Amino acid sequence: MAPLSVIVAGASGTIGRAVVRQLVADGQAVTALVRPGSRAAALPELAGARVADVALGDAQALGRAFAAGAPQVAISCIASRSGAPRDAQAVDHDANVALLEAAQAAGARQFILLSAICVQKPRLAFQHAKLAFEARLAASGIGYTIIRPTAFFKSLSGQVKRVKAGKPFLIFGDGTLTRCKPISDGDLARFIASCIDNPDTLGRVLPIGGPGPAISLREQGAMLFELAGKPPRYTAISPRLFTFAERVLALGAGVSPWCAEKAEYARIARYYATESMLVLDPESGTYRADLTPEFGSETLRDHYAALLAEA
Numbered sequence: 001m002a003p004l005s006v007i008v009a010g011a012s013g014t015i016g017r018a019v020v021r022q023l024v025a026d027g028q029a030v031t032a033l034v035r036p037g038s039r040a041a042a043l044p045e046l047a048g049a050r051v052a053d054v055a056l057g058d059a060q061a062l063g064r065a066f067a068a069g070a071p072q073v074a075i076s077c078i079a080s081r082s083g084a085p086r087d088a089q090a091v092d093h094d095a096n097v098a099l100l101e102a103a104q105a106a107g108a109r110q111f112i113l114l115s116a117i118c119v120q121k122p123r124l125a126f127q128h129a130k131l132a133f134e135a136r137l138a139a140s141g142i143g144y145t146i147i148r149p150t151a152f153f154k155s156l157s158g159q160v161k162r163v164k165a166g167k168p169f170l171i172f173g174d175g176t177l178t179r180c181k182p183i184s185d186g187d188l189a190r191f192i193a194s195c196i197d198n199p200d201t202l203g204r205v206l207p208i209g210g211p212g213p214a215i216s217l218r219e220q221g222a223m224l225f226e227l228a229g230k231p232p233r234y235t236a237i238s239p240r241l242f243t244f245a246e247r248v249l250a251l252g253a254g255v256s257p258w259c260a261e262k263a264e265y266a267r268i269a270r271y272y273a274t275e276s277m278l279v280l281d282p283e284s285g286t287y288r289a290d291l292t293p294e295f296g297s298e299t300l301r302d303h304y305a306a307l308l309a310e311a
Contacts, residue, residue, distance in 0.1 A: 004196065007069045007108075008049075009033045009056065009099050010077035014154055015114060017045035018189035019077060024048035026193055031069035056095040059102075066106035073196050074103035075112045080126050083268050084261045088126035096133045100140060110143040110202070112195055117148040117207050120280040124268055134205070145201045149188055150209040150277040150292065151180040153303045156220055160307045163224040168233040172273035175218025175234060179289065180277035181209025184303060187296025207279050210296055214278060214289035220300070227305050242270035 006023055010016040011032035023030045030049040033056075034040035040051060052065045056078070066074075076099050080091040096113070103111055115134060119127045137144050159169055172178075183191075191208055195201040215223075218234070225232040246266035252259035276287035 003027050003029045004073055005029045005031070005069060005071045006073045006075060006196070007031045007033060007066060007071040007103070008075045008077060009095075010079070010114075011046060011049070011051070012038050012040035012043065013077055013079075014152070014185055015188060016077035017043060018185040019075060019192050020049050021045045022186070022189040022193045028196075031065070031071065033065060056098055057090075059098060062098055062102045063105060066102040066108075069106070071103065071106055071108045073110045073112065074099060074108045075114070075192065077114045079114070079116075080129075082261075082265075083124060083126040084264055085125035088129040092126050092129035093133045097136060100133075100137060100142070104140065104142055108142065110145065110197065111137060111140075112145045112147065112192060113137055114192065115146050115148045115205075117150050117277050117279070118271070118275065119148065121275060124271060125264055126268075138203075143202045145195045145198075145203075146205045147192060147195065148205060148207045149183050150207070151182040152188070153182055153184050153298075153300060156180075156182055156300065157303070157307060159221070160224065160304065163221070163228050163230065164308060166230060168235040169221030169224065171217045171221065171234050171236055172239050173236065175221065175236070176216045177239070177274055178272075178276045179214040179216050179287070181212070181214050181289065181292050181294060182300050183208060183210035183296060184298035187211075187298050191295045207292060208295050209278070209292045210298065210300070211294050212299055214276075214292070215300065223301055224304055224308075227301070227308055237273075239270050239273040242266045242273060246270065 006028050008020050011020050012034040020030055020032050032046050032049040032051045033054050036053040036055055054061050054065045076096055080087040115130050119130050122128050134146055222232055246263050249259045249263035253263050278287040278289055279291040281288045
């Protein structure tokens with residue numbers, strides 16, 4: 001089978017690098033779009049791909065990159081870094097619209113979007129921006145696949161050094177308020193690659209998690225302590241602190257962009273402290289692990305063991 005021409009936007013990010021590496025391994029002809037000045041061409045994960053420095057806000061440069069790549073498939077792995085309203089609109093919506101228009105102008109037949117499972121219950125600016133683009137993509141006429149992964153291994157790895165150093169593991173409430181089925185970069189990349197030219201995935205929104213049972217924050221801590229050979233120690237933080245901070249900052253949001261942005265950060269923190277990253281059952285309004293698909297073979301336990309060994 002002849003290789004497909006595939007463009008990957010956000011190729012210098014964690015997931016984007018994994019996707020490029022997987023596609024190159026699959027024998028596809030890959031163009032990796034990266035931010036100008038990012039020096040991403042030196043990244044080992046992008047070896048074998050054609051790397052193009054393109055500002056997503058530059059429509060002409062984007063058009064040239066797509067014309068040169070002549071993609072049959074476009075994959076967007078871009079996401080706002082902060083989640084602040086302005087950043088979310090610029091990246092999660094506007095930049096994706098620019099990518100979609102460039103893909104259609106270049107004659108691409110499929111657009112694969114890496115979204116997020118948290119848009120099921122939209123309360124945050126970046127969630128609304130993602131949903132607005134999802135709707136635009138679905139109405140565009142191009143073959144599309146929207147992928148909504150659960151938590152990434154990276155997002156659950158911030159306390160590895162704390163535990164290694166003998167510090168307590170931070171939890172919200174009693175540590176069982178939320179659960180997720182985290183998926184590794186490699187497994188997610190393989191799932192994304194499996195959607196290319198796959199008729200079973202066209203025109204669909206696909207939630208996806210990693211293998212194994214859903215895990216709570218307290219269980220993540222217990223796993224880390226066990227692997228580190230240390231007795232479990234937890235420090236509980238009340239999600240109400242984020243609610244209080246958001247209400248105080250919101251008082252100045254109308255006159256201070258700084259307050260408005262920080263208030264959104266407090267809302268984001270509260271959301272992730274209280275909402276599970278699992279499929280939301282529309283009938284019961286509850287998150288359900290049994291409805292959350294699993295994919296891959298890489299486990300969070302193995303990931304933690306590797307990080308602790310490196311530390």
